[in-house]
Amino acid sequence: MLIDIIAGARPNFMKISPIIHELQARQAVGGRLRFRLIHTGQHYDARMSGDFFAQLGIPEPDINLGVGSGTQAEQTAEIMMRYERVLRDTQSKLCLVVGDVNSTMACAITAQKQHIDVAHVEAGIRSGDWSMPEEINRLVTDSISNWFFTTSASAGANLRKTGISNDRIFFVGNTMIDTLLHNIGKLRKPLFFEEHGLKEGQYFVTTLHRPANVDGTEKLADMLHAISVGSRDLPCVFPIHPRTAKTLQSLAELPKNIILIDPQPYLEFNWLVKNSRAVITDSGGITEEATVMGIPCLTLRETTERPETVDIGTNKLIGTNPKDLQPALDRLFAGQWKKGGIPEKWDGKTSQRIVAAIEEILL
Known part of the structure; x- marks a missing residue:
């Protein structure tokens, strides 16, 4: 069969x-x-x-x-x-x-x-x-x-x-969680981690690829500026999606704490998430993995197809206005982020x- x-x-x-x-x-x-x-x-x-x-x-x-x-x-x-x-x-x-x-x-x-x-x-x-x-x-x-x-x-x-x-x-x-739990003990630190002077729990992971965030040079620049300021100069590790890379080429310069890296293999990327202060993303799947790992997640979208990550998990919808990121990050630094739980099954x-x-x- x-x-x-x-x-x-x-x-x-x-x-x-x-x-x-x-x-x-x-x-x-x-x-x-x-x-x-x-x-x-x-x-x-x-x-x-x-x-x-x-x-x-x-x-x-x-x-x-x-x-x-x-x-x-x-x-x-x-x-x-x-x-x-x-x-x-x-x-x-x-x-x-x-x-x-x-x-x-x-x-x-x-x-x-x-x-x-x-x-x-x-x-x-x-x-x-x-x-x-x-x-x-x-x-x-x-x-x-x-x-x-x-x-x-x-x-x-x-x-x-x-x-x-x-x-x-x-x-x-969720089969993505099957994969995560099967590999959680195999996650490995990326080779670049020490090169950039990163410390566990003292950096953010950022991913952006949605058109609303990355297709306009000015909009992407404003979003990266908001991430940089809101993260209080902590490093923001930013694996570059091919779609985002095209717009980044038009930017004159990046904030100093934005660290651009190549797309990461599965084990390295999830090690980064697991050991980060928080995740700032417009992805859907990453919100699921962050929820199971108990990592605060700030989603730069107006809606989500995974409401359980918001209702039950560690995720919060911030929206696509860069100005809305600062108050959310202030709550994170104040220790006021929700703990979250794991959805059924x-x-x-x-x-x-x-x-x-x-x-x-x-x-």
Whole structure:
């Protein structure tokens, strides 16, 4: 019984890793499910892709579509055409897609048109912000999926509002947290840490890549200035996303405490988060990891598709106005940040629940 597991971009790799390991474990004791790992090549830089495969113990892809970069439409179209050729050669019984990147939506559409069921891991999350490409990908993928694996009760409620029946929704938890908990003892200090004179607990981790924050030179400059001032001259370690790098080239200079570094492998990046004073980000996934590690997280967005990180965890929505960052950082330095808790079923056993549900569906 063959399953296609689709991965295309850095966030996907953390989500598929524990599912693959669980499938391998069940195969070893006679399980009937088999999988074919398909890497679309949406992220093709070794720092964004290859390092993650090596560190997370993900096997070499059975098929690499090699799509590479392009506009939203170009990338989506290429993935669909190339995946369609794969399915015409050998059909699978189920297409398992994760998250909300272009690869997720493109392969879900392609599989359905080949009459192959689609299961969506991390289904039902919503930000309500249609200016985010990821939100469109979520809406489209969920509208054509057959089976839904959710990270939270609110995600399931979102799906039920659209008429999806309970027997197609499985509240399983968060596979990103499976990966984090499995690797928490393996996290390692980056080589640059001492070179920059950094000290544990005395620096911030910053990530920015959303258009609202980085597509305008003036807006990015204002945001970095606010981060620099609000952090009270503590170092801010800033791994540069390719999208952000383009705008940074137009800036005359950076605040002195902003430390630009290359995108980091999984083990090094999460070591940085775990040992930081706090995280300042516009990412979604990092808010989940920070919550489980108990690290204060300030999210520079107006909305989030992961409300449990705010309602239960260590995350707080600050918004995209740089002026709103200072009061939040003042509360952090005053020791007034919430402690936070861990959402339900974020326990490291999500992949077990997913594979058990797939066995129930297919076998």
